[in-house]
Amino acid sequence: MGKADADGPGLPDLPPEWGRVVVPDDASALADEAEQVRRELRRQLSAQPRRWRSPGLPVLVLLIAVVTTVAGLFTVTWPRANRSPGPVSSSPEPTPAQLTSRTLPALDLVDARQSPVPLRGLLPAVVLLVDGCPCPDLIAATALAAPAGVSVVTVATGRPRAAPAGTEVRTLADPTGGLRAFLRVPARPDTVTALLADRTGRIVLVVREAASVADYHAELIRLAE
Known part of the structure; x- marks a missing residue:
């Protein structure tokens, strides 16, 4: 009740x-x-x-949400072939073989009085880049081995280095670094880079780290031909 x-x-x-x-x-x-x-x-x-009772609109909204989520996951996880892992690296250094037979660039170096000296005006020549090492013994030995008519040239970045006593070495400077930029060979401590070019300006040989005249003696002799 x-x-x-x-x-x-x-x-x-x-x-x-x-x-x-x-x-x-x-x-x-x-x-x-x-x-x-x-x-x-x-x-x-x-x-x-x-x-309002039709399921079409809710289903459409749900479908858009699912597609957007899947697309976001696909974008994040898809491996990108062009994705850079870091800062852009510089171009690799060319090998000596790649430099051989190329033409020496028309660069103007400077002497001790800051007067321009065309590099091609010294051909044929053996050019020793001495930024990382004065190496007077190697320079003197090169001057002694060079045949008549072949210029022995030392090139530094800041200002010309003094030539070894008793030699006829042409000492020059490359303030803009144009020659090293052409070779893409950075200066290394206690290291001389040797470049040999014939009378036409064709590069005959590049030795990145010259230890003695023996590294380029044969090519040095042929420059007089």
Whole structure:
């Protein structure tokens, strides 16, 4: 048997417009009312515009989200052939064989008075780049071995180095570093780079690290031919 709930002690106040509310002891007594509520809900849903009940729009939104996520993952994980691992590296140094038979560039070096000296005007010549080492013994030995008519030239970056006593070595400077830039051979400590060019300006031999005249003696002799 039901009892009035609005007047019961300890229960919250209910709106007065609800009237007297009776809570049945058996919940099955509310079956008719529950069915009536379900019918009303179904009627309201059927009365809504059809476009709001269509699953097309939610499915489209979900599809776009999935495609965007997959595309982002694909972009991140796809290996890029052109991706650079770091700063752009400089061009590799050419091998001596790659430099052989190339034409000596038309560079102007300077002497001790800062007067320009065309490098091609000294051909045929053996050019010793002495930035990393004055190496007077190697220079003197080269001057002694050079045949008549072949110039022995030393080139430094800052200013010309003094020639060994008793030699006819032409000492010049290359302030702009044009010759080393052409050869792409950096200066190394205690190292002389030797360049031999014939009378036409063709490079005959490049020795990156010359230890003695023996490294280029045969080619030095042929420069006089």
